[in-house]
Amino acid sequence: MKGTVGELGEFGLIRELTSRLTTTPAVRLGPGDDAAVVAAPDRRVVASTDVLLEGRHFRRDWSTAYDVGRKAAAQNLADIAAMGAVPTAVLLALVVPAELPATWPVELMDGIRDECQVAGAAVVGGDVVRGETITVSITALGDLRNHEPVTRSGAQPGDVVAVTGWLGWSAAGLAVLSRGFRSPRAFVEAHRRPEPPYHAGPAAASLGATSMTDVSDGLIADLGHIAESSKVRIDLRTAAIDVPTQMSDIGQAVGVDPLQWVLTGGEDHAIVATFPPDVKLPARWRVIGEVVSPPPCPR
Amino acid sequence: MKGTVGELGEFGLIRELTSRLTTTPAVRLGPGDDAAVVAAPDRRVVASTDVLLEGRHFRRDWSTAYDVGRKAAAQNLADIAAMGAVPTAVLLALVVPAELPATWPVELMDGIRDECQVAGAAVVGGDVVRGETITVSITALGDLRNHEPVTRSGAQPGDVVAVTGWLGWSAAGLAVLSRGFRSPRAFVEAHRRPEPPYHAGPAAASLGATSMTDVSDGLIADLGHIAESSKVRIDLRTAAIDVPTQMSDIGQAVGVDPLQWVLTGGEDHAIVATFPPDVKLPARWRVIGEVVSPPPCPR
Known part of the structure; x- marks a missing residue:
């Protein structure tokens, strides 16, 4: 044309x-x-x-x-x-x-x-x-296929926090592009074209997810939305989150701690949710923390 | 604020x-x-x-x-x-x-x-x-409240064409504004804030409307969309369309045939529909034409 x-x-x-x-x-x-x-x-x-x-x-x-x-x-x-x-x-x-x-x-x-x-x-x-x-x-x-919508406000103390999808890949790709590079391709591609785990959303609803959101602002920010809406605190175990070797390499090359991309990069549209502690999660979900009670004296 | x-x-x-x-x-x-x-x-x-x-x-x-x-x-x-x-x-x-x-x-x-x-x-x-x-x-x-959607493509030869809502008021208001005036208020207001006859849409569906659209591009253009989608011709009786005296006065003042506003002005969002010929239309619908067969040799 x-x-x-x-x-x-x-x-x-x-x-x-x-x-x-x-x-x-x-x-x-x-x-x-x-x-x-x-x-x-x-x-x-x-x-x-x-x-x-x-x-x-x-x-x-x-x-x-x-x-x-x-x-x-x-x-x-x-x-x-x-x-x-x-x-x-x-x-x-x-x-x-x-x-x-x-x-x-x-x-x-x-x-x-x-x-x-x-x-x-x-x-x-x-x-x-x-x-x-x-x-x-x-x-x-x-x-909704007869499930109740899973909002940000249903997280309960004792729930596990789990995530599925990519984290930090888009942010790493953006860092690469911002510095004038076009590789590594996997990260640049992830920035250009995210791959949200669409099926995981309805699947999480079936598994009894108590709260859920997609990671659009960054994992910490989006878990913050859940914590605020649900009036709970979330203990995130950063050690439970994998940083791929290739991402560490880029981090070293550009002088950025890659965990920053994983924790604050938003555009991969991973899905993060809270589940009752006895849930049996499918393999592609990673437990990354737990929901705890709010502080005794909320401000 | x-x-x-x-x-x-x-x-x-x-x-x-x-x-x-x-x-x-x-x-x-x-x-x-x-x-x-x-x-x-x-x-x-x-x-x-x-x-x-x-x-x-x-x-x-x-x-x-x-x-x-x-x-x-x-x-x-x-x-x-x-x-x-x-x-x-x-x-x-x-x-x-x-x-x-x-x-x-x-x-x-x-x-x-x-x-x-x-x-x-x-x-x-x-x-x-x-x-x-x-x-x-x-x-x-x-x-849709259990009615089938009324599209642009169901008009049948023999149907009556009827309209409800305002026609040409917004266009007359725009003509006034374009010339630097702010009155007559009724037309300027109609340009600034159309009043579509929302209830008439579902009501027309209940009455058995065979095709329907809102007048957003102008009466002639929008009836043209119905005619094209339904593969029919529409005979519009312009004599059946009222031109309010006040609109005629503005037309004279600005040198425009007000029927032009009524027939081609789009932003009032009137609703025009076709109905089987035996329909009993409520008072606020005006019959303005009828649906006839398409020409024998379509191009």
Whole structure:
């Protein structure tokens, strides 16, 4: 495809974007009408929205449009999974400059579509307008499948704290990119395209998770959200958290303690949850701490 | 409230915005967690998203933040109603410059909240980030209450075409504002704050509407969408459409045929639908045409 967004025109661009979409049985009515219709078998729908701005959340010289799409979708779909829900659908509100090559939003859409497929969801609608700054605003929907939503506020003293997914990989990749390098690839790729453990969210709900969130602000910050919402303290055993050798090597090369990436890096969208102490966790969950009572004299 | 968005900070702003919200029984979990949970008793959810950009869709010297909020919400809620659904919830993705007075997003949120209340919905979540251009991206959700969604594609030859709500008022108001005037107030107000007939959407679905849309691009354009999707022609009887005397007067004053505003002005979010010929329409619907067979040799 040739030309710019302005040359293709908004209707032409919308036609091009929607022509590339795939569907699922949950999509009862896809793009093209006043609104989409999506199955919500649980009789409740889980919904979350996030905005990514060029320059602030992504850079076109560091990430392809496809990767930005994967990441934007992943970020929202992870929020749905972290409630214990199965992602079903995504809506895209996109602002694009007229002079942007039309391939950019098209590849962005391919990325969103492919990430949705990984999570079992589909793009069902959106809006595209011209403006100065590329702005990718995504709303994701999901279904709870008869589980109660797992919020941040249910952690109980005695619960174990466990995490699944990647920690610190995106932050290490960003550190590498910020210094002008493009390798090690594994970390750079992790920064460009996170891989949230979508299935782990609903699985944790089935296992009786008492609280859950995805790691978007960093492990310590996000556990802080759980502690605050649940009115508990969380004892994190940092020794229980593996730092891969390759990450230690990068840390040494750039003069950063890699544990900092693991504890404060947010964009991998790992899932952290609390469980009753007698839970039998699947292999890919690592116990990293426990929930303890709040201090006797709360401030 | 004093200071700018930058001085208040993103967390401070989010706290201020969410503190002003109201709720409804459909809101099972409101803002503050990874995602919101909204009732979807029909087992399907209707969803639509739209973006408004400063300079393109609104001007801060023509509309207050409150009015922008009302309008942004109305635009999305009308899309839900035009599917025959009852609006339930709204999510807001907001981009605001750091130097913007913090009162602006706060009043915007008040407008969104109040328009949601008119439609029976509530704000359940969102995201706020700093950026250069004010960008208001809204996703609205709704419930079909056991009716099939009324799409644009079900119009049948022989159906009557009927409309309810205002037509041309917003366009007349814009014409007045564009010429530097601030009156007549009724039209300027209609431009700043449309009043979509939300209840008419689900009511039309109950009455057996065969196709429906809200008038967002203009009556002729939106009926064109129905005709194209339904593969029919629509005979519009313009004589059946009232042009209020006051609108004729403005038209004369600014040298515009007011029928142009009525036929091509889009932002009032009236609802237009097709019904079987024997339907008994409530008083506020006006029959303005009929559906006829497509031409024998479609191009």
